[in-house]
Amino acid sequence: MNQTASTIFLEEDYYFLEVYLDPFNKRIRIDDYRGNTKLLMEKAEELVLKHKAEKLIIKVRREDYFTFLEEGLQPEAVVDRYFLGSDAYFFSKFYTLERKNNDHWVIEDGMIHSIYQLDTSVQKAFPPKEYELRKADDSCAKELAALYRQVFQIYPTPLHEPEYIKKTMKEGTIYYTFFHSGKIVSAASAEVNSLYKNAELTDCATLKEHRKYGLMKIILQELEGELQRKGIYCAYSIARSLSFGMNAVLFQLGYSYRGRFMNNCFIYDKLENMNMWVKNLANC
Template structure:
């Protein structure tokens, strides 16, 4: 898997698995030196993309350094300031979206769906926050669902560590077993949360379980006082894009050839919602 480490006071992920450098969390005190360090790292390791989430106030600076804005997340910081996703393509081939028409159709389909007004879990199912006792079952569900994934969610140690830090995992249970999962990765410092890691076992798809998970997550984040929620969803997935559209999220951009998921480097859509 790719490595997560610090440059100065900022957090990056990098490696050949996703073939990129990802600036996960910027400390503004590291500007502009971190840009040179990411360039050097990408050149040294022959990565084909750098992508970043940074305050909008840095947009012009990143543009001057060869980045383009792929998405904007309104009210990302403290429910007030916007974030921009700035990307630099070091290999021109990676910047070409050969599935552009299909991705446009996915968004059009999702946006045509009406928001969920009244819905509930099927009889015999329940949703709860996962605990340490669920970790083995969680890892099995993720292992069965994803051929590849940008983070090691099939690893029990990773699940345990992140559960102890800033991620709340939610599960749909049937007969005492997890049949669908998701997670809320919370940035308490800036009051935002990434709704991510959705997985449903194949025998239980088509029951609206992901929508019910997202509804439960939204409610829990409101209770915690989190102001903004967002997700990075596979651009080719009708299902997950429809889930977020129907749950009141707004589309705000696409990351081209960005993430190693389900066996290949795929483009990703970003959706957000003010809670």
Template sequence: MVRLDGAIVQHGRSNDRVYLMDIGSADASLLVPKLLDLANERGYGKIFTKIPRSVSAPFLEAGFLVEATAGKLFHGQEEGLFLGKFLDEKRQDEVLASEYERVQRLAFSTNHAMARQEDTVRLCSKQDAASMAKLYAKVFDSYPFPIDDPSFIMKTMDEGTVYAGIEEDGALVALASGECSFKEDTRYSEMTDFATLPEKRGNGYALLLLAFLEEELKKRGILTAYTIARAISPGMNITFAKAGYAYGGRLHNNTNIAGNIESMNVWYKSLV
């Protein structure tokens, strides 16, 4: 994670990309060439950005493509754009495109009735970090961030990420988080880090965690929730469709998760 002109940028070989996470106070016209320089110097295949539409012109002029949108993402008012710039042309090609589209159709056709069992879910604290890291290590072969490290989990808690978990017999069996930005011009949360032990799947735990986190984050002033979900995963896409999220688009070959770089779907929802 680095700062460029006030923007927060994450980059690395695992995802083979530069990710503009928060443009902050940066001047987009000055930031774009610096992102391109960084990507070219490191030989990355993609630059990925999440920005408000009002600052998008310099990105679009530089050849960035709108891969997805999220209505009212910034401060519950301004549309957010997820842009991709492919420095490696092959990076844009999706071998599994037909499967991604099948999953998307499946999510759209799913009954949206939801079960609610809030008493099975609780907030997690730093005391849970070690057991949380072990659960994530069991579920994911790889992940964009080191969530199998207890110290990383505790650091994210300090930075505003809210974690929820489900226990059985005193042991965590499912987790999820809301990665919050409480700044006045954002006030959004990425609903992420969903993980259920393989032997505990099929119980609707992701839906329970999502509903619990939405209520908790609304109390804390979050206006909009969104997610970047694996396009190959029927379960997660169905979960967000059931929870009333709108589909925003697909990010091509965007994220290294479960051992491979995969395409991701954007879903979003107003919490007000």
């Protein structure tokens, strides 16, 4: 199996699976399913074996919660209203001892507790006039890739490659950026699921020297406005559990903590835990 992630669709007699094969992060994610849960679970584990994955993640519908619990999976996070208004439970199963072992869990619990003590009366940020907010198009791909290369040593998707960014734009991902002196210094995106009307706010990056002006909050609010105009009200974001700043930004923007993925992906400089944050944009 090469290092490129891909989505495959498996339609058998008694079930359907939409599978995201993610060799770089040594995991397999079931993004959608229907049919016989026992048979589809057998197929999922067959894929785990075939692709030597260490972790399986399944986005489970509320009515199948106990079925997947009985299959030996455990819920790690939930996204309210993910499936056209119905909640999605992210269940996981680990296949190696190392992948299930973690030294940061207690520290990260403490961080969530600290974040919930923060003041939520967010003052609107007004960065200096040299900063210009822009929606990105494919002419920005090369510079976006350069920004992500600079901020993240490693990243769970190939954002270091301009062609990959162009591909995501064609598939409906929306990017907003801040320019300073003609260069992109901050960016984030909304990865839209048009079938189930939800969006993941992701790919958040700001160059260190530009982090004091609240640029990320402004970009995320701009993305939220764009989603609302498209009739998408379920917004969620998955932040590095060790990043106080990013988790605090999401909390102060009205997102609620909804769980933590253990050893979820390779990001920044290692395999990390990731926190789930969710917001209902219909209430804004």
